Amino acid sequence: MAELLTIGEVSQRSGVAASALRFYDDRGLISSERAGSGHRRYPRSVLRRIAFVVFAQRVGLTLDEIAAELDRLPPHRAPGRRDWQRLSSTWTGRIDEKIAELQRLRGSLTECIGCGCLSLERCALSNPEDRAARLGPGPRWWLGDRPTG
Amino acid sequence: MAELLTIGEVSQRSGVAASALRFYDDRGLISSERAGSGHRRYPRSVLRRIAFVVFAQRVGLTLDEIAAELDRLPPHRAPGRRDWQRLSSTWTGRIDEKIAELQRLRGSLTECIGCGCLSLERCALSNPEDRAARLGPGPRWWLGDRPTG
């Protein structure tokens, strides 16, 4: 039962690719000591941190946002039950927003099909404001669905 | 009242940037005649086609999928009420799937917070199968949420 884990072991246990772990390491989401050889050595607590990252991603947070959340924890500490609960309401709130938005979309869709208008000017579905609001290049992430920045 | 519209006019009426319209044109989503000058000229029906594209994007279809749908219409025809209705069930179905998935996510989140486990091996939230299933590079679109390829 080793105290410190290699990147390969962490990868296996977490299901996250080693390349991704190096990437997280570079971005400061996780941190490692180095063995004399220069190889990364991770404490077990890193697994909870990784779990946190994975879950947060599923909720829809970007890595930057996740990094910000992790920065609010005592340095290098893995999130515990308390932190979990502090975040839970924010996260479920976020999911709820997404659900609500999809339901609104669903509603307008059925409406539009009912009336058969398919008019860009009138139909709520086209939602030109949202589209106009997204400036610059890049894929249109969730196409006008992002709540705040 | 001109019969044919310039790309700028189409852009204004649809709210879609001219650069995007050229992009759609190149991808075959819309098609144009050319004036003697080489400038694009669009029939009015293009507005309905564009509406179709915009709506389909909001539902979550990729441009490739949208192109496939449009290919099933008589060539160069704008989608009418019938086409609309034929597609409506597919689309609302798709939205429903997404909603269901978010609700599942919400459920596991509350569960996980209740038990405080935050274990990558046991917790339903981490969902290693989904993650393992996404191969290759590129951003993890909707992080493991995509139903079929």
Add this chain to the structure above:
DNA sequence: GTACAAGTTCAAGTTAGCTTGAAGTCAAGT
């Protein structure tokens, strides 16, 4: 001592859906 797996860094590639810029053409107004 010689494989071979597993680790390292760093740069470049991948995806989608556009945008931006460069360099030039065309049309209308003064």
Add this chain to the structure above:
DNA sequence: ACTTGACTTCAAGCTAACTTGAACTTGTAC
């Protein structure tokens, strides 16, 4: 004639979150 604005093509850039490849070093097993 000259400017202004709208249009053209084509190549390159942007974003996020990684992956892939090259070139090299370390650690373990036989």
